[in-house]
Amino acid sequence: xxxxxxxxxxxxxxxxxxxxxxxxxxxxxxxxxxxxxxxxxxxxxxxxxxxxxxxxxxxxxxxxxxxxxxxxxxxxxxxxxxxxxxxxxxxxxxxxxxxxxxxxxxxxxxxxxxxxxxxxxxxxxxxxxxxxxxxxxxxxxxxxxxxxxxxxxxxxxxxxxxxxxxxxxxxxxxxxxxxxxxxxxxxxxxxxxxxxxxxxxxxxxxxxxxxxxxxxxxxxxxxxxxxxxxxxxxxxxxxxxxxxxxxxxxxxxxxxxxxxxxxxxxxxxxxxxxxxxxxxxxxxxxxxxxxxxxxxxxxxxxxxxxxxxxxxxxxxxxxxxxxxxxxxxxxxxxxxxxxxxxxxxxxxxxxxxxxxxxxxxxxxxxxxxxxxxxxxxxxxxxxxxxxxxxxxxxxxxxxxxxxxxxxxxxxxxxx
Amino acid sequence: xxxxxxxxxxxxxxxxxxxxxxxxxxxxxxxxxxxxxxxxxxxxxxxxxxxxxxxxxxxxxxxxxxxxxxxxxxxxxxxxxxxxxxxxxxxxxxxxxxxxxxxxxxxxxxxxxxxxxxxxxxxxxxxxxxxxxxxxxxxxxxxxxxxxxxxxxxxxxxxxxxxxxxxxxxxxxxxxxxxxxxxxxxxxxxxxxxxxxxxxxxxxxxxxxxxxxxxxxxxxxxxxxxxxxxxxxxxxxxxxxxxxxxxxxxxxxxxxxxxxxxxxxxxxxxxxxxxxxxxxxxxxxxxxxxxxxxx
Numbered sequence: 001x002x003x004x005x006x007x008x009x010x011x012x013x014x015x016x017x018x019x020x021x022x023x024x025x026x027x028x029x030x031x032x033x034x035x036x037x038x039x040x041x042x043x044x045x046x047x048x049x050x051x052x053x054x055x056x057x058x059x060x061x062x063x064x065x066x067x068x069x070x071x072x073x074x075x076x077x078x079x080x081x082x083x084x085x086x087x088x089x090x091x092x093x094x095x096x097x098x099x100x101x102x103x104x105x106x107x108x109x110x111x112x113x114x115x116x117x118x119x120x121x122x123x124x125x126x127x128x129x130x131x132x133x134x135x136x137x138x139x140x141x142x143x144x145x146x147x148x149x150x151x152x153x154x155x156x157x158x159x160x161x162x163x164x165x166x167x168x169x170x171x172x173x174x175x176x177x178x179x180x181x182x183x184x185x186x187x188x189x190x191x192x193x194x195x196x197x198x199x200x201x202x203x204x205x206x207x208x209x210x211x212x213x214x215x216x217x218x219x220x221x222x223x224x225x226x227x228x229x230x231x232x233x234x235x236x237x238x239x240x241x242x243x244x245x246x247x248x249x250x251x252x253x254x255x256x257x258x259x260x261x262x263x264x265x266x267x268x269x270x271x272x273x274x275x276x277x278x279x280x281x282x283x284x285x286x287x288x289x290x291x292x293x294x295x296x297x298x299x300x301x302x303x304x305x306x307x308x309x310x311x312x313x314x315x316x317x318x319x320x321x322x323x324x325x326x327x328x329x330x331x332x333x334x335x336x337x338x339x340x341x342x343x344x345x346x347x348x349x350x351x352x353x354x355x356x357x358x359x360x361x362x363x364x365x366x367x368x369x370x371x372x373x374x375x376x377x378x379x380x381x382x383x384x385x386x387x388x389x390x391x392x393x394x395x396x397x398x399x400x401x402x403x404x405x406x407x408x409x410x411x412x413x414x415x
Numbered sequence: 416x417x418x419x420x421x422x423x424x425x426x427x428x429x430x431x432x433x434x435x436x437x438x439x440x441x442x443x444x445x446x447x448x449x450x451x452x453x454x455x456x457x458x459x460x461x462x463x464x465x466x467x468x469x470x471x472x473x474x475x476x477x478x479x480x481x482x483x484x485x486x487x488x489x490x491x492x493x494x495x496x497x498x499x500x501x502x503x504x505x506x507x508x509x510x511x512x513x514x515x516x517x518x519x520x521x522x523x524x525x526x527x528x529x530x531x532x533x534x535x536x537x538x539x540x541x542x543x544x545x546x547x548x549x550x551x552x553x554x555x556x557x558x559x560x561x562x563x564x565x566x567x568x569x570x571x572x573x574x575x576x577x578x579x580x581x582x583x584x585x586x587x588x589x590x591x592x593x594x595x596x597x598x599x600x601x602x603x604x605x606x607x608x609x610x611x612x613x614x615x616x617x618x619x620x621x622x623x624x625x626x627x628x629x630x631x632x633x634x635x636x637x638x639x640x641x642x643x644x645x646x647x648x649x650x651x652x653x654x655x656x657x658x659x660x661x662x663x664x665x666x667x668x669x670x671x672x673x674x675x676x677x678x679x680x681x682x683x684x685x686x687x688x689x690x691x692x693x694x695x696x697x698x699x700x701x702x703x704x705x706x707x708x709x710x
Binding site: 074076077080081084101104105106185193194195242243244245246247248252255256259261374375376378379382383386387388390391393394396397413414415 | 458459460461462463545546547548564567569570571572575655656657658659660661662671672674675676677678679680
């Protein structure tokens with residue numbers, strides 16, 4: 001049969017139009033696909049995200065999320081590279097320490113016009129927005145909270161005749177001394193001197209009266225910082241922390257606590273599920289607010305937020321996703337899977353009332369402060385503060401020289 | 416136009432798309448990197464700075480103590496690792512070349528570490544060397560070499576770099592074993608036999624017959640391995656992150672943290688340019704060696 005004879009011009013046109021109509025209808029009914037980068041890592045966090053996405057599929061069937069997990073340590077590397085190459089995700093998880101760097105890269109969209117008309121905002125008090133608000137713009141929607149606190153071995157405290165968790169640095173050092181027993185392989189404190197440890201050095205310096213910035217102005221006080229580094233490194237030098245402290249990151253300090261090698265460890269509410277899986281809450285361990293320093297009681301309260309990037313082709317769809325996580329059903333689902341406190345005020349109140357182990361977190365919410373946030377802060381903390389502090393721990397440098405290094409590094413960042 | 420010229424023109428026309436693609440893939444990224452190294456491209460307290468500074472980043476580099484420290488650490492790490500790996504690899508290759516029963520199985524088992532990704536090797540060795548959960552310190556204590564929990568290998572500047580070298584050598588020596596074992600198959604057996612008949616000892620036979628035969632392969636393998644070690648800090652990143660107190664900060668890691676922790680892309684590009692130049696130099700020198708040329 002002759003092909004040209006069988007395909008008349010009219011039938012070809014009809015077939016073409018049918019094809020175009022089919023494609024158009026498919027497009028109309030296809031879900032909008034959004035890319036989303038996050039830095040969740042533990043199995044419980046992945047389970048939490050899955051539950052949130054299940055809620056999303058039920059509530060917003062026309063939105064399809066393509067989540068991509070990036071290890072926290074590599075997150076800014078990948079994000080900055082992608083943005084500079086004019087790529088990157090349409091939506092992203094963002095924490096307050098990174099907002100300034102992301103804004104400097106021109107990566108985030110201001111959500112304030114949309115927030116003005118969003119009823120869900122009423123359940124998110126003003127403190128939730130501090131970390132993502134800059135000069136009139138709001139660059140994320142809070143999803144869940146990181147509330148700093150301390151885990152301590154309740155059974156060891158009772159065994160040592162200690163009344164309760166220490167409330168001040170001085171009492172903390174005394175308790176650590178009482179609980180350190182080399183014969184039993186026990187140390188008073190799981191000091192994090194490796195990856196991620198800079199945060200605690202900065203916090204202790206602030207508790208001694210030397211924050212990097214105060215109200216946006218340079219406030220680093222070398223004398224106070226020297227005192228702080230002396231106190232904090234002293235815990236290690238006096239043998240109250242494991243000898244591996246200079247290299248210990250999250251995994252090592254939490255493993256040591258769970259395995260019964262350390263009596264106290266500082267972290268945030270996000271590790272409660274993990275600790276509870278190894279030790280009985282309320283019997284083997286309990287929680288307490290981070291002790292107060294001589295000049296300030298520093299415990300961070302920050303929120304993991306979701307943001308729309310400047311790469312989003314469909315900002316409306318992206319906005320619908322980033323606000324979704326803050327709503328009651330997904331927020332509860334994530335909390336149930338992970339133990340993280342939700343950003344929603346009503347939900348946070350409900351879950352903390354149900355579980356007394358959260359009481360210190362509720363106390364901390366009242367006085368806690370946001371982490372330092374300025375462009376260059378994460379880099380300063382990880383590449384200047386931490387190596388300088390490690391130098392003191394391992395005896396390579398003096399406290400004065402380490403603090404001078406930190407001050408010079410801060411000057412360079414703020415210049 | 417002669418037929419020869421017409422053929423050459425035609426061949427060029429056919430080759431041009433492939434050459435253009437290869438050029439794009441091979442030349443554009445380094446050219447972009449070189450371009451970045453001439454700019455101040457970084458995040459500052461006032462936003463994203465982007466301006467042309469010429470050779471300014473390279474001048475800055477000369478006065479940067481951390482750069483010189485990272486360079487010295489890199490040279491030590493690469494030099495010692497390659498020396499140990501080539502020694503171990505040669506010993507293993509000579510043992511395999513004796514073709515004893517089970518050699519094939521033994522060779523396959525020996526090659527295994529080389530095919531494990533560096534990130535996994537790093538995690539594995541970090542666990543092995545952990546004084547509380549790893550088996551290394553208890554084994555040393557059993558031999559009476561350490562007391563108590565033993566040294567915190569990765570937390571002390573004196574031991575962190577040697578520990579990394581140990582892990583890297585375990586990972587890398589099979590590369591030399593395989594390369595040198597293949598080269599040994601080319602060693603002239605008749606000359607070895609004659610030398611033995613003439614009363615030459617094992618060392619003398621190795622120096623005069625075996626080594627000259629495998630030298631080109633050994634040099635090429637050393638250059639390749641040095642380039643690979645010098646350029647990829649994945650194992651160091653996993654095991655120590657450059658610490659403690661920058662004791663294991665190597666040049667590629669310094670460039671990485673400059674770019675992605677300090678968000679100073681221009682200076683990181685300058686560090687990368689220097690790194691590439693340093694890695695290319697030994698390769699260029701080695702290619703000019705007569706021994707390698709003959710190979």
